[in-house]
Amino acid sequence: MAAGDSLESLLSKRVQEMAINGEQPPSPYVRRDDADSSITQQQVPSALCPLPLIDLGLLSSSPTTPIAEQNHELEKLRSALSSWGCFQAINHGVSSSLLDEVGEVGRKFFEQPMEEKNRVLKGVEKADGYGTDPAPEEGQSLNWSDRLYLTVYPEDSRDYEFWPPNPSSFRDVLEEYTRKMREVTEVVSRGMAKSLNLEEKCFLNQFGEEATLQVRFNYYPCCKWPDLVLGLKAHTDGSGYTIILQDDVEGLQVHHDGKWFNIPTIPHALLVIMGEQMEIMSNGVFKSPLHRAVINSEKDRMSIAMFYTPQSNIEIGPEDGLVSEEKPRMFKKVKDYVNTYWWGYYKRGIRAIDAAKV
Numbered sequence: 001m002a003a004g005d006s007l008e009s010l011l012s013k014r015v016q017e018m019a020i021n022g023e024q025p026p027s028p029y030v031r032r033d034d035a036d037s038s039i040t041q042q043q044v045p046s047a048l049c050p051l052p053l054i055d056l057g058l059l060s061s062s063p064t065t066p067i068a069e070q071n072h073e074l075e076k077l078r079s080a081l082s083s084w085g086c087f088q089a090i091n092h093g094v095s096s097s098l099l100d101e102v103g104e105v106g107r108k109f110f111e112q113p114m115e116e117k118n119r120v121l122k123g124v125e126k127a128d129g130y131g132t133d134p135a136p137e138e139g140q141s142l143n144w145s146d147r148l149y150l151t152v153y154p155e156d157s158r159d160y161e162f163w164p165p166n167p168s169s170f171r172d173v174l175e176e177y178t179r180k181m182r183e184v185t186e187v188v189s190r191g192m193a194k195s196l197n198l199e200e201k202c203f204l205n206q207f208g209e210e211a212t213l214q215v216r217f218n219y220y221p222c223c224k225w226p227d228l229v230l231g232l233k234a235h236t237d238g239s240g241y242t243i244i245l246q247d248d249v250e251g252l253q254v255h256h257d258g259k260w261f262n263i264p265t266i267p268h269a270l271l272v273i274m275g276e277q278m279e280i281m282s283n284g285v286f287k288s289p290l291h292r293a294v295i296n297s298e299k300d301r302m303s304i305a306m307f308y309t310p311q312s313n314i315e316i317g318p319e320d321g322l323v324s325e326e327k328p329r330m331f332k333k334v335k336d337y338v339n340t341y342w343w344g345y346y347k348r349g350i351r352a353i354d355a356a357k358v
């Protein structure tokens with residue numbers, strides 16, 4: 001690495017700038033996952049991806065939903081989360097126009113000149129703002145992506161200093177999107193509990209009234225050497241679960257059955273993916289899958305990930321109804337999981353959840 005290319009100077013430079021300048025990815029960005037023989041590298045095209053679609057409108061009782069249909073959808077949900085750890089949600093109640101708008105304000109933000117984006121540049125130790133993750137541990141490659149990360153709920157934890165003033169509709173659109181995401185988490189959390197024959201509100205109670213929502217707009221500039229880099233290296237989320245809105249460029253891959261499946265982009269669908277805390281609360285019944293983002297050679301990609309995380313002052317743990325003699329308690333009770341466990345492991349490129357096992 002040239003002297004001017006120290007890790008700090010690279011981290012202060014945006015990937016988008018390097019991509020616009022047509023620069024070949026500097027060595028800290030070159031992916032190193034091929035060396036990990038414990039993860040197979042076989043990839044399955046999106047056309048062959050059998051990831052289930054769940055109709056959220058069928059998960060709750062309503063006069064128009066016959067009980068058999070509801071039970072069928074709940075069983076599909078349970079099965080998807082026990083095997084894949086994720087599903088594509090349709091009929092989720094968020095209007096297509098709002099989904100288009102949130103995608104548009106995100107894109108417009110990244111398309112602005114660097115000086116404008118730097119108005120909300122994040123501090124070194126801060127999570128909120130525009131930039132990149134802090135330096136990973138030795139031996140880990142950097143992600144070929146820039147991001148804008150914001151705490152959006154509870155409202156009093158918002159730091160509006162880091163909310164972009166432009167595009168001017170950004171704030172209104174994100175506030176509305178946050179309101180709708182709260183509704184989706186209510187439906188999904190109840191549905192998950194029902195699918196396991198648990199009391200409907202049990203997961204919602206563990207998340208708490210003040211469960212946090214944090215949004216991450218991930219921007220993945222295209223790269224002429226797409227196989228050299230990863231947009232986001234393989235990881236599991238530290239959230240309870242995460243709701244991802246993809247644009248029309250593929251890039252998300254989920255590890256399932258020993259292969260990397262390309263997740264299809266379905267207009268206006270939301271991908272719901274379990275984080276490690278949901279694996280803990282479900283006593284290991286639901287899986288928190290390894291996933292990553294790959295880079296396209298010609299098209300930039302943007303995804304919007306909404307992390308739904310239990311309130312940090314509440315202890316969470318496996319639901320009693322999922323613990324039995326045949327299925328003993330797998331995890332300890334944990335509090336503030338992201339800071340206590342997940343973050344330190346993520347930086348080293350390993351799963352934190354083993355540390356929470358009994």
Ligand SMILES: O=C(O)CCC(=O)C(=O)O
Nearest residue numbers: 216218244252293303305
């Ligand atoms: O870009 C994507 O589709 C995945 C994003 C993701 O996994 C994350 O932000 O944690």
Ligand SMILES: [Fe+2]
Nearest residue numbers: 235236237291
């Ligand atoms: Fe993720």
